[in-house]
Amino acid sequence: MWTSLRRSLESRYRVLVPDLPGHGQSAGEPYRSHVETVAALSHVLKRNRSAPVAVIGFSLGAQLSIELAARYPGLVDRAMIVSAQAQTMTFTKVTLRVLGVAAPLARNHRFARLQARELFVPPELMDEYLETSARISKATLLAAVGNNMRFQVPKSWSNFRGQALVMAGRRERALMRDSAAAIHAALPESVLEIVDDCGHGIPLQRPDWFNNRVAAFLVR
Template sequence: MYLREAGNVDGPVLVLIHGGGVAGWMWRAQIEHFAARHRLLVPDLPGHDHSHGTAFTTSAAVVAELVAHLDRLPAGADVTVVGFSLGAQIAVELAATHPELVTRVVVVSALTRGVALAGLGDRLVGLTAPLARQTWFARLQAKALFVPDDLLDDYLRTSKALPKDSLLALTRANSAFRVPPAWRTFPGPALLLAGGKEPRALREGMRQLGRDHANSELVVHPGAGHGLPLQHPEWFNARLGDWLRRHL
């Protein structure tokens, strides 16, 4: 799995985990904003962009690989894990199952209650996967994900190279995700961010995620859809930066 490193090598670590169908490039505004102070670790998940040659299988496999990377950091490293959508599910699982490696966690727009009719979802993904290689369809998807024009080429490249098997696997992983019981006992603080225009099930799940963790803070942007870091990067960076200053 490709992992980009950037920023201040001596600073506290900020791990940025992207969502399904995009890649590490989605965090460009955050990389530029936090690089002076933080050491940034930005993976391309299996199947995506620089990691398109490695199949996405399960979120647990991704967590295991991230654990291997974090194990290489100096002992006692200060690590904040930030995840969006599929990456937010991975961030929750990583923090809950390996609290010794994660100091604090930021969960952005995680689906926590699963999706019904998963078999139908497989068939729909199978039917639409070839369209992702068509520029016109990829442009429509990019608009739905709030990908800005200056990142459109990155999205088109990532979308066209994402293998069908990886797309099916990550869709299944997203729909099957359940919050680990150990989330309740994660000792670090948690920041939960969501858009007010996201699906109701997602918003309710994020609220429950907050209720299940005593040291959490939920902030909702009333005008945002499912794409908060891309749709409102300045707002996102301000909320994250303020929270980090209070918890570092």
């Protein structure tokens, strides 16, 4: 799924898929905040930039895409925002305390597999997901989830002048659909799409459709 999309894009574009701090090959560098992560990513893009940049983000990655386009609009030509939560959740402190106690479960393969099913992770990506999950530290988990839960649409998002596509699944929680509407309302020039038959997993639930939608967005 991802391989076919990447090959298709690489035939026409230069593709960069960075590891987040605390994840993958960057597991030794703790995740601190969305703002620090986006600042680091902006430096990478400035060093490697040869053309206007399109950013595509899902879930927490979609929040980072909004932050990048809002803070560094000169770097970003278009942004595809897929299932970004954009309204601060209640009981964040309590949730994070519980998460801190439960953090070791991320290293338990049985628990991680159950979580992967909730996230629609396909079988071919399961081993990679389990490996990544096992390497995430408690500090990274709490920082990333805390930033995710507190995220709000930046005021400067309304100044973004590139193309923007905002998506949410029709079967996602109302919070996610309301968030998509708020992101779109803050940038009325954006396009809002509610995707049928999808929960919080559009790229994984409808991969062929999503791949085609990405390609169409990039050439529009």
